[in-house]
Amino acid sequence: MRKIVAGFAISLDGYIEGPQGEYDWIIMDQEFDFTGHLKKFDTFLFGRKSYEKFRRAGNPSFPGITNYVISNSLDSVDKTFILAKGDPKKTIEKIREQKGKDIAVYGGANLLSSLLDLDLIDEIQMTIIPVMLGSGKPMVATLRKRAHLTLIEVKKFGSGAVQLIYQVKHK
Amino acid sequence: MRKIVAGFAISLDGYIEGPQGEYDWIIMDQEFDFTGHLKKFDTFLFGRKSYEKFRRAGNPSFPGITNYVISNSLDSVDKTFILAKGDPKKTIEKIREQKGKDIAVYGGANLLSSLLDLDLIDEIQMTIIPVMLGSGKPMVATLRKRAHLTLIEVKKFGSGAVQLIYQVKHK
Numbered sequence: 442m443r444k445i446v447a448g449f450a451i452s453l454d455g456y457i458e459g460p461q462g463e464y465d466w467i468i469m470d471q472e473f474d475f476t477g478h479l480k481k482f483d484t485f486l487f488g489r490k491s492y493e494k495f496r497r498a499g500n501p502s503f504p505g506i507t508n509y510v511i512s513n514s515l516d517s518v519d520k521t522f523i524l525a526k527g528d529p530k531k532t533i534e535k536i537r538e539q540k541g542k543d544i545a546v547y548g549g550a551n552l553l554s555s556l557l558d559l560d561l562i563d564e565i566q567m568t569i570i571p572v573m574l575g576s577g578k579p580m581v582a583t584l585r586k587r588a589h590l591t592l593i594e595v596k597k598f599g600s601g602a603v604q605l606i607y608q609v610k611h612k
Numbered sequence: 613m614r615k616i617v618a619g620f621a622i623s624l625d626g627y628i629e630g631p632q633g634e635y636d637w638i639i640m641d642q643e644f645d646f647t648g649h650l651k652k653f654d655t656f657l658f659g660r661k662s663y664e665k666f667r668r669a670g671n672p673s674f675p676g677i678t679n680y681v682i683s684n685s686l687d688s689v690d691k692t693f694i695l696a697k698g699d700p701k702k703t704i705e706k707i708r709e710q711k712g713k714d715i716a717v718y719g720g721a722n723l724l725s726s727l728l729d730l731d732l733i734d735e736i737q738m739t740i741i742p743v744m745l746g747s748g749k750p751m752v753a754t755l756r757k758r759a760h761l762t763l764i765e766v767k768k769f770g771s772g773a774v775q776l777i778y779q780v781k782h783k
Binding site: 451453557567571575595601602 | 622624625626627637725728736738740742743744745746747750751752753754755756758759760761762763766768772773774776778
């Protein structure tokens with residue numbers, strides 16, 4: 442079955458964005474094979490906030506990627522995105538049943554928390570950047586239940602970043 | 613010179629305590645040499661909150677350790693502690709000038725943030741427990757300035773915990 446993977450960079454003190462939405466502290470390590478990483482996926486899931494931020498930043502959509510926006514509050518999305526309304530569990534399970542590569546969750550916080558609570562996340566790929574911000578946007582919003590994980594891999598980069606890969610223990 | 617070291621366990625999503633102060637999720641790894649670790653220190657620094665929590669929990673003080681409470685709001689402390697009032701920077705620099713082993717900061721959040729802002733922390737030893745709590749007490753309270761770190765060591769434990777050791781870059 443296609444895996445649903447949440448990947449992000451995080452500060453040592455647990456933030457995915459600074460207090461004003463800053464991400465200038467995220468240093469892309471030259472050793473990190475971003476192209477190879479992207480090849481594993483053909484589908485991205487956005488929450489409303491990540492979608493709006495992605496659009497505002499004028500980011501182009503990635504070639505060969507189908508982008509879903511999981512939102513019940515939006516009425517339409519740009520033509521390079523597909524709006525998925527309705528029960529998120531059913532919607533995402535339907536996407537997962539289609540043939541394809543793995544599915545990546547873009548952004549963190551609200552969508553990630555909902556998907557963890559719905560037990561829809563299979564893997565977490567977290568890159569810890571050696572900086573402490575003191576405040577900002579946490580990786581997940583409040584969870585209804587703790588999520589337990591199994592450590593799969595630890596990668597050390599020359600920049601001092603550390604990537605930790607975990608499997609989520611299904612409930 | 614004696615190092616000032618902050619060590620703690622943290623959830624994957626950046627909390628040192630659960631929302632109700634829970635720490636039942638912190639699993640002490642059998643491979644972790646706690647006794648060997650303690651031997652490096654002869655001085656502990658407590659903030660007011662950590663001191664009060666430590667006392668309420670009825671924890672005995674560790675043998676051979678001098679315990680300071682860094683607080684300007686308390687008037688007295690238990691006889692196994694020394695109350696350090698006044699300018700925390702001067703107080704801690706005075707303690708550091710005395711001969712001895714390394715100094716550990718007990719607990720996180722408020723005291724740790726103040727000491728980071730005062731550029732008094734030399735090393736961070738953080739053990740990431742493979743669980744996400746969703747909310748709780750963050751590692752540090754708001755910082756006036758970002759703290760940058762150099763990765764020193766990565767240790768993987770059988771339980772899935774990962775210890776990361778960083779040197780703090782002095783400002």
